[in-house]
Amino acid sequence: MEKLFPIIRVIDQGGNVVSDEHKELVTEERVKSFYSEMARIRMFDRKAISLQRQGRIGTYAPFEGQEASQVGSALALEGDDWMFPTYRDHGAAMVFGHSLRNIFLFWNGRNEGCIPPDGKKIFPPAIPIATQIPHAAGAAFAEKQKGTKNAAICYFGDGATSEGDFHEGLNFASVFKSPVVFFNQNNQYAISVPVSRQMNSATIAQKAIAYDMPGVRIDGNDVFAVYLETSRALERARNGEGPSLIEAMTWRYGAHTTADDPAKYRNQDESAMKRAETDPLLRLERWLKNEGLFDEAWVKEIEEKAAMEIDAAVREMESYPPADPAVIFDYVFAKSTWTIEKQKREYLKLIGSDGR
Amino acid sequence: MEKLFPIIRVIDQGGNVVSDEHKELVTEERVKSFYSEMARIRMFDRKAISLQRQGRIGTYAPFEGQEASQVGSALALEGDDWMFPTYRDHGAAMVFGHSLRNIFLFWNGRNEGCIPPDGKKIFPPAIPIATQIPHAAGAAFAEKQKGTKNAAICYFGDGATSEGDFHEGLNFASVFKSPVVFFNQNNQYAISVPVSRQMNSATIAQKAIAYDMPGVRIDGNDVFAVYLETSRALERARNGEGPSLIEAMTWRYGAHTTADDPAKYRNQDESAMKRAETDPLLRLERWLKNEGLFDEAWVKEIEEKAAMEIDAAVREMESYPPADPAVIFDYVFAKSTWTIEKQKREYLKLIGSDGR
Amino acid sequence: MKMALQTKTLTLVQAITDGLDIMLEDREDVILLGEDIGTNGGVFRVTEGLQKKYGEHRVIDTPLSEAGFVGAAIGMAANGFRPVVEIQFLGFIYPAYEQIMTHASRLRMRTMGHFTVPMVIRAPYGAGVRAPEIHCDSTESIFTHMPGIKVVCPSNAYDAKGLMIAAIEDPDPVLFLEPMRSYRSSREEVPEGKYTVEIGKGNKLTHGDDVTVIAWGAMIPVAMKAAEEMKQKGVECDVLDLRTLYPIDKDLIIQSVQKTGRTVIVHEAHETGGTGSDLISLINDEAFLYQKAPAERVTGFDAPVPYFGFEEYYLPTPKRVAAAIEKVMKF
Amino acid sequence: MKMALQTKTLTLVQAITDGLDIMLEDREDVILLGEDIGTNGGVFRVTEGLQKKYGEHRVIDTPLSEAGFVGAAIGMAANGFRPVVEIQFLGFIYPAYEQIMTHASRLRMRTMGHFTVPMVIRAPYGAGVRAPEIHCDSTESIFTHMPGIKVVCPSNAYDAKGLMIAAIEDPDPVLFLEPMRSYRSSREEVPEGKYTVEIGKGNKLTHGDDVTVIAWGAMIPVAMKAAEEMKQKGVECDVLDLRTLYPIDKDLIIQSVQKTGRTVIVHEAHETGGTGSDLISLINDEAFLYQKAPAERVTGFDAPVPYFGFEEYYLPTPKRVAAAIEKVMKF
Numbered sequence A, B: 001m002e003k004l005f006p007i008i009r010v011i012d013q014g015g016n017v018v019s020d021e022h023k024e025l026v027t028e029e030r031v032k033s034f035y036s037e038m039a040r041i042r043m044f045d046r047k048a049i050s051l052q053r054q055g056r057i058g059t060y061a062p063f064e065g066q067e068a069s070q071v072g073s074a075l076a077l078e079g080d081d082w083m084f085p086t087y088r089d090h091g092a093a094m095v096f097g098h099s100l101r102n103i104f105l106f107w108n109g110r111n112e113g114c115i116p117p118d119g120k121k122i123f124p125p126a127i128p129i130a131t132q133i134p135h136a137a138g139a140a141f142a143e144k145q146k147g148t149k150n151a152a153i154c155y156f157g158d159g160a161t162s163e164g165d166f167h168e169g170l171n172f173a174s175v176f177k178s179p180v181v182f183f184n185q186n187n188q189y190a191i192s193v194p195v196s197r198q199m200n201s202a203t204i205a206q207k208a209i210a211y212d213m214p215g216v217r218i219d220g221n222d223v224f225a226v227y228l229e230t231s232r233a234l235e236r237a238r239n240g241e242g243p244s245l246i247e248a249m250t251w252r253y254g255a256h257t258t259a260d261d262p263a264k265y266r267n268q269d270e271s272a273m274k275r276a277e278t279d280p281l282l283r284l285e286r287w288l289k290n291e292g293l294f295d296e297a298w299v300k301e302i303e304e305k306a307a308m309e310i311d312a313a314v315r316e317m318e319s320y321p322p323a324d325p326a327v328i329f330d331y332v333f334a335k336s337t338w339t340i341e342k343q344k345r346e347y348l349k350l351i352g353s354d355g356r
Numbered sequence C, D: 001m002k003m004a005l006q007t008k009t010l011t012l013v014q015a016i017t018d019g020l021d022i023m024l025e026d027r028e029d030v031i032l033l034g035e036d037i038g039t040n041g042g043v044f045r046v047t048e049g050l051q052k053k054y055g056e057h058r059v060i061d062t063p064l065s066e067a068g069f070v071g072a073a074i075g076m077a078a079n080g081f082r083p084v085v086e087i088q089f090l091g092f093i094y095p096a097y098e099q100i101m102t103h104a105s106r107l108r109m110r111t112m113g114h115f116t117v118p119m120v121i122r123a124p125y126g127a128g129v130r131a132p133e134i135h136c137d138s139t140e141s142i143f144t145h146m147p148g149i150k151v152v153c154p155s156n157a158y159d160a161k162g163l164m165i166a167a168i169e170d171p172d173p174v175l176f177l178e179p180m181r182s183y184r185s186s187r188e189e190v191p192e193g194k195y196t197v198e199i200g201k202g203n204k205l206t207h208g209d210d211v212t213v214i215a216w217g218a219m220i221p222v223a224m225k226a227a228e229e230m231k232q233k234g235v236e237c238d239v240l241d242l243r244t245l246y247p248i249d250k251d252l253i254i255q256s257v258q259k260t261g262r263t264v265i266v267h268e269a270h271e272t273g274g275t276g277s278d279l280i281s282l283i284n285d286e287a288f289l290y291q292k293a294p295a296e297r298v299t300g301f302d303a304p305v306p307y308f309g310f311e312e313y314y315l316p317t318p319k320r321v322a323a324a325i326e327k328v329m330k331f
């Protein structure tokens, strides 16, 4: 099966474009734009971890190591497309235009964080594993029904493929030719469970065969491979050719969440090695160096810009109005039921001005 | 995909053994034994439909047309194996040793009908689609854990493959190498929905690839092909090689259940044609005729024997003690809770002697 | 809102079909999904003729995949449609429970109204039609406990049509329970055209000062029969058809109980955790001092709905309801 | 049955681990399944060390597939094992709801005892630990309504261990709810070795003649705090730890309510359809005339458990409980 689904790569670990056909794709402009997006979300990720350590936000799910998968796929989207992220895909969401402040708010337990910027069709991150997959199949089907050219991208992990919703979502999409790209980030672990115990199959891409949909396996740390294959799949979707499954092989360097200790279930040297060898940013850095285009000052500049943006978002998050208890009651239904109204009235009366 | 999963056949529609390698398998003894089992369950099926029409049992799910799939697979089992049937697989259950009386009782709304004969590991028929698939994966895994050589067979229809439980059950079994055969009867309809709208894939067998388990497609009306491939899959299971998926291509001639009208969704001429061409009994009859072994008197004899057995079972079912309301209360838990005891006491007191 | 001019005689099934038909006609965003609802017109013929009339893109046969198509319908609802999905029998909704619990009912709250799920989930429910097991469940309270979804259950053709139209127009998810035992048991005059029955409002079927009898769906005829019998014996009942199980029509119940002081609740669902407990709690909260006797419940037992050979024992009967009415009168 | 000789000091988590350890040692048919319970020892470390001690064939990491492994465990239970499955958080049990509803809880009834499902489903539940959404649900009543499964919920280490051992020895399925908020909040002396706490029996924590306060799990400390505060004001409470949510300990409750005539019920779950309604109904049925005031409920609201930034508003607090106690006293 690995042979049927070879890992597609545009740039190898040494920063070399592996095939002539892709030489045109890999321009300085693209490399720099991809690099700066990856650097930006990596900085966000590190900031979030540090905020969590300081108790300034809640449990956080880091994605460091998976930047190429998230940036390459999100940049392949058009503005009117739909995005269905998980708790680990706020990198992709940021690239697609989500507000950094809101992402911080989300990780600080605020519903306000689930609201995307105006016109941005980003679903709130799915916490129950794989449940977003049928949503994406349905939302994409709705676009088809409306006759638009919009598509949807749906993110999920290797562990998610074991859930029934993965199967039912892909089956639905394949039967109805929903314009959706099922983008799997195979970071090889579902918390502590390695992919070898998650499934008996050698690849995730081969699961596409069950639905007679195209499936490809790509180097998920190669942002160009990600961009290329996602673009292809989106084009198929827009052309009415239905859904595709992409398996992006990647790795998270850190913990599953800030509540997790990866040393309990895997050798962290492996992560260190991967960081040295297969890191998505390093790869572009190497390409830039190979081409003689690497510029420390430029890197510094984009990092400073990102740091400013992130710091501003942190400030906005921290100066955001405190949680209003009315929020609990006011968004259950368009118009509250009497039980909710009564509960709200009694509660607000009881807590009075001391707010507790 | 159809090419990767060709339909395996031992005897063709004309009653000819298609390949020399199977000449030994197709003996007169086997043909007659398979034929008589198929004739027996077909007679049961017709009797059940007529009982339903007379209001002597409830809604009934007929399997006529699928006899080869059920007989060939059930005869491949060993006595200590497990069987997980659906509502349409009581043909297989009878062949495996279930009591005809109990099967009638089941269709007459009696829990007693779910009890298999002593020592027979037959689960009650699964009504919620695909839910039995994880059970089979687990019961088979338990056999493996105990270190036995027992295996399980799990029946399900084409429609069932769309449910999450199909996917999760096959994944579980493949990861833990459960000794189980997933036996799909693709009768090409889930009630009114044809398989082409159930899934985008050309075959069900190919879904095995998602789990890196062997998948084969067979002529489900060829009892020898069914017997052969089920035996092979069972052997693999007993040898610790894990689960397999078999797709048996078949057809139900009649309605989904006695509450269904197939004329609403398919041309019943197609069924008539299939009956004339691909019928599982006819095929063996043709073989017997080709070999000059066909004997009307023998057919009559086995039919009479089956009729007697079935009539006896109907009598037993109809003379079975009436439903005892205590059954509702007494089997919820090993030891009833006080709420159940109280409800029982009050209810029995209220209905008193008039029983209502 | 009644704006009926002409009426026609319909069974409960036909009234639902009529409601769906009107809404498919009325709103382009209405779309039907479910197993066997297209060519076959549904196993109960609720969607009969609708695919022919509105096309395969409006009335859609789905794969056998409750989580899948309910999940997909959530995505469609969030993207501008008003899906009406059919669960073939309520007992087959459980695979979709996660989708309903964690998404359909919560998406509005999670996004503070940015995304919403205006979806109707139709499901025939209840015992008494000699169906195989699981086909007979009556598990409404696992949904009334779920914040963010409304639960309605008509007992007759008029309400069925009006509630269906109201449910489709509702901006939030509605579970629409259809009492299969009553699908064809009677016919009624139903207004032509569009009208709604307000979600959250019950209906008083008979007037009496002695006992309040609360029921819904297929238990209405049972309650009515018992009330009639008791009337012969001089006991007069307010029979209340709850119609909506969440939110409950508090005022209707409390006004009646304040008058009668005696309550009998009838439902098919198991007693423990059933909606009967909620009704007793409502009376406890709002009419405590008016009670002349403890409320009685006549319910399905704390046992799975049995195989149909036993279902007559399981289901509440007029006899059991009458006994409960006598009990609250004698207290 | 207490046969304790020596004790050790354990948190609630450790007490559960201890119970599992003892039963793995004691019975070969006990087998643990779940996500991340092996090498990782569970996300809450409940199964820490058990895979090392008993091997990969007894403590099994499963794929991320609640319906799959609960379904498989049903097959294993019917085939001679006593599986103890871990659902990582109660909010992730919904995909397995169908398997529990239609099979785990019904197999005995369907086969009149021929096949049974002696299985334990463990699930951490509840809010108050700043976890992401869905991780905080407290939906016990969608299981107490399900005939054929028992539901237990310890509030302390002693009960946790004893109930775990009782649950594993029980011939029927048991849902074992673990209050994560109390996992490590205190330590207690717990007997070494094997003992059981009887399923179906509650526990009186404090004695008082004025008000009966009923709670369980993580609401026990909240109820206790309120009861203490009220004691300062001269109001004395019977605080009852329900411990088993189905079947409820009727005698304990009724005896207390017959004495006090006033009841306050505290639970995290939503009010409508919550177990509080069942408790009020029980009092209605068994202690109607003893009531001096309508029972009060202090519960989670009819709203999804909110994102953790709001959870302090959602969860019952000692202040809310104390207010309810005052209210029933003043009635």
Ligand SMILES: Cc1ncc(C[n+]2csc(CCOP(=O)(O)OP(=O)(O)O)c2C)c(N)n1
Pocket (backbone or CB within 6 Å): A088, A127, A128, A129, A156, A157, A158, A159, A160, A161, A187, A189, A190, A191, A256, D035, D064, D066, D088, D092, D095
């Ligand atoms: C239905 C469900 N079960 C369990 C969990 C707990 N859980 C959260 S993340 C996770 C692992 C997911 O692994 P994977 O799909 O590979 O995604 P990754 O976290 O690696 O990005 C688990 C088990 C959950 N969120 N939802």
Ligand SMILES: Cc1ncc(C[n+]2csc(CCOP(=O)(O)OP(=O)(O)O)c2C)c(N)n1
Pocket (backbone or CB within 6 Å): B088, B127, B128, B129, B156, B157, B158, B159, B160, B161, B187, B189, B190, B191, B256, C035, C064, C066, C088, C092, C095
């Ligand atoms: C979970 C669930 N959903 C719906 C149904 C209603 N139903 C009963 S049989 C059936 C079709 C099954 O088709 P298939 O799996 O192909 O088996 P067949 O009936 O053809 O043998 C449906 C939809 C059910 N029993 N369970």
Ligand SMILES: [Mg+2]
Pocket (backbone or CB within 6 Å): A157, A158, A159, A185, A186, A187, A188, A189, A190, A191
């Ligand atoms: Mg992963």
Ligand SMILES: [Mg+2]
Pocket (backbone or CB within 6 Å): B157, B158, B159, B185, B186, B187, B188, B189, B190, B191
């Ligand atoms: Mg079929």
